Amino acid sequence: MLYPTPVAKLIESFSKLPGIGIKTATRLAFHTLSMSDEDVNDFAKNLLSAKRELTYCTICGNLTDQDPCAICQDETRDDQVLLIVESSKDVSAMEKLNEYRGRYHVLHGLISPMNGVGPDDINLKTLVTRLMDSEVSEVILATSATADGEATAMYISRILKPAGIKVTRLARGLAVGSDIEYADEVTLLRAIENRTEL
Structure with a gap:
């Protein structure tokens, strides 16, 4: 589906974020468009402030x-x-x-x-x-x-x-709550190597 150019650009911008696919980017873009002008301005200000003020x-x-x-x-x-x-x-x-x-x-x-x-x-x-x-x-x-x-x-x-x-x-091994049968070989090896006495 074709979107108006401003929407398409907004979707493209969101899709550049890590872990954001096109569907999520589209959802975020349309959510942003439904926000009040004040909330959108605050969002933009906070984004620019973080970019400019952090080092x-x-x-x-x-x-x-x-x-x-x-x-x-x-x-x-x-x-x-x-x-x-x-x-x-x-x-x-x-x-x-x-x-x-x-x-x-x-x-x-x-x-x-x-x-x-x-x-x-x-x-x-x-x-x-x-x-x-x-x-x-x-x-x-x-x-x-x-x-x-x-x-x-x-x-x-x-x-x-x-x-x-x-x-x-840092020690490596099995995560709390995980099952041994689902762990990969490297994780099991690290768990054996980093075992502790009880």
């Missing part, structure tokens, strides 16, 4: 509206432990736990030779510089359990080992 922390690389970010300014944090994550979304997920009290370093992606992303294309140079001038004794690698996540973790581990810094990886 990356010059210390850890986390998305922030102040530099350095609130986490890097927090003097109660443990300076000896550094958790390396792929994105700012991962920082938010860890902070929701309210258990981790160390520092963060955000990579803004993963090494992915298949996609032409090398070590120089992610936030690794600042990590090395940061570790030279710090008291970090342990680096926790919290990259995803994908081929790119594993490759990135191995690369970082190799460059940090000579510095005498303890490098650990």
